[in-house]
Amino acid sequence: MVKNMKMLTSSVIATSMLAVLIAGCGGKEEPKKEAGTTPGNTSGAAASGDVKYPGSLTYWVSLNGNAGATMKSYGEIAAYKELEKRTGTKVEFQHPPTGQEKDQFNLMIASGKLPDVIEYTWASAPKGADSLIKEKRIIRLNELIDKYAPNLSKVLKDNPEFRKLITTDEGNIYVMPFLLGDEMLKVVHGPVLRKDWLDKLNLKMPQTISDWETVLTAFRDQDPNGNGKKDEIPYYFSIADLDTNHLFLGAWGIASDFYNENGKIKYGPIEPQFKEFLTTMAKWYKDGLIDKDYATTDAKLKDAKVTNNQLGSLSTYPGSGISRYTTLAQPTTPSFKLVGAPYPGLKAGDKPLGQYTMPFTGVGAAISATAKNPEQIIKWLDYKYGQEGHMLFNFGIEGESYKMENGYPKYTDLIMNNPDKLPITQAMAKYFIASWSGPIVQDKRYIEQYFTMPEQREAALTWAKAEHSKTMPPITLTAEESSKTSSIMNDVKTYRDEMINKFIMGSEPIANFDKFVQTIKSMGIDDAIKARQAALDRFNNRK
Structure with missing residues (x-):
């Protein structure tokens, strides 16, 4: 959806x-409506001359x-x-x-x-x-x-x-x-977990990054699918999902793209917190908590990993995810149950970033x-x-x-x-x-x-309980801003995606993060930030 x-x-x-x-x-009688949400009722013929x-x-x-x-x-x-x-x-x-x-x-x-x-x-x-x-x-x-x-x-x-x-x-x-x-209607994507696996292993719903590591480690080691094999995949990572809902990264209060922090535009991947996120993901990948083949897993293969009783957690939608996977999996795995998990913070009580769509x-x-x-x-x-x-x-x-x-x-x-x-x-x-x-x-x-x-x-x-205040509103770049920065962002995104995978998979040491930031800056990210800042300022001045 x-x-x-x-x-x-x-x-x-x-x-x-x-x-x-x-x-x-x-002309049927209508129940009481809440203010501010009802479409107009005026007859077009009457009001349009x-x-x-x-x-x-x-x-x-x-x-x-x-x-x-x-x-x-x-x-x-x-x-x-x-x-x-x-x-x-x-x-x-x-x-x-x-x-x-x-x-x-x-x-x-x-x-x-x-x-x-x-x-x-x-x-x-x-x-x-x-x-x-x-x-x-x-x-x-x-x-x-x-x-x-x-x-x-x-x-x-x-x-x-x-x-x-x-x-x-x-x-x-x-x-x-x-x-x-x-x-x-504005929150439609987020983290889900196998509730039946949590129950079988007597695990509580994770609330923090540390809790998630504990749960994913248990999924890896304690045979929740019960087949006697260590074939469970604790978590399926996806850059597309990361861009959609900021899962795990949002615990550090940043996004994987542009975000709005109190009226100031920032680009998440060059912020220091992004290094901490990558460090955590790289550790999880090395420890077998993240699907080792995530970068080459297409939609069909991901579906198979879910329905074959292998995958413990992922990001998805309520309809094409929770409902569809339940329907597909339960005939062969009657206990199969997916539930939405809270966006985790660094510590209990944090309010991390989550997915949100503007009206x-x-x-x-x-x-x-x-x-x-x-x-x-x-x-x-x-x-x-x-x-x-x-x-x-x-x-x-x-x-x-x-x-x-x-x-x-x-x-x-x-x-x-x-x-x-x-x-x-x-x-x-x-x-x-x-x-x-x-x-x-x-x-x-x-x-x-x-x-x-x-x-x-x-x-x-x-x-919906996650933080949404940093979500970018629908700003509009001028033709000049767009032409000046579109090629910059195409190059930046290609490089960002490549390096995220390299950092997580360990082919690029986290120690090279500063070099990664400098490369993005050399591509012109400051110009792209400046253009979006001007656009956000114009948006905030709209009447």
Whole structure:
């Protein structure tokens, strides 16, 4: 889910969220709503004057994998079919080939031959939105939203922090945004442990780095899988997971990339604490506490290590991790149980860094400068932020994919126990887009039901207790800053990844850490920090 929830990208993204959004559809009575989380309820027709919905439009968007598993186009999603019935707008979806999204986006922007609507993770665009507006690739939406998007306008009025996040440094709103509507949606990744192994070895849930070392050592030595062989892999390390959730590194109060410490940008790998982290990981690797083949383990092999009753701990998601692994492993290992673990500190009571996704991460639908009827398109996009559209794109078709029970939209067995044996995420994708992203406010009641196991919900609540104040907000680099630092960071990341592996695996002595820092500095990291500091300052000055 959320890279898919990043995002879900990435960014993409997640923290923990719980706030009641719209519970009813149409004119049905609604339960009391919590302030600040409810999408607008204004009728688009009433507040948008005489502007009509467009007769047709073209819409460029990446094809989500869960949708692509059973469909060729978003036009086959039940919510979009229903939207066409309600608005009369025929949509021609254009999906770039899977894996080529970034290249296809860049080519499309450069060519100037643009569809009416472009949905993208704009935070990863080579040029910032302000530059793209000046170059007449996309348009500024502020006035159009004020005049023709009453539903989104209400959402932004009720949630001033949303407006700041979706507004550029120059004051432009450039997308109809994907917004996380509740804290429960913002934490979706963290450390998990084999609870059945802990219980078998009479171990307590680890709270500190030292506790983790004790647990991992026991996993290595005390045969928790019971096969009489010393084949357990205590912990699976991954640089990608490290970048996502800061596991173990966060105990030292830093991240593996840029982070925000009281308004000052820092780059974690050149901080002294990073040496301490690497020293610990190198010791664990040497002692056999970390998978010796982690650097060459792909997704299939990692899955096999989990389901073959070998792996004791890793970082993962509640859905594609805890739930999926439990389903795959329990037929052969009935005792198999994964639970979320707290992010460990250096000492008891510490509050280490953990994974967190900002409510807006740059994902949204922009209108191209070549679109002939932007006011109609805005009105069409705004439908998703109103009561009926919110229900449609978070829950699908009432009576088919969900039923209202005591004011709560409960997914039917078409979603939760699909007759065609589709996974929940693929069943959801046939009806609505809430399980990934798009120009909507995501509803927490989606995730409450997607988390079918108590272990999933408990993991999200446990992970949410970590420190999130150092998370980078969605800053925007200028075109000059981006062009000046993008190649720097490509080189830095490649070198950083290579050296992290070398330090941990012991092919590079920790004594060479200062040389590692100097090399990164010689690559221009100070310029990259300076650019991001300027961008953060601009972000903090947004109104």
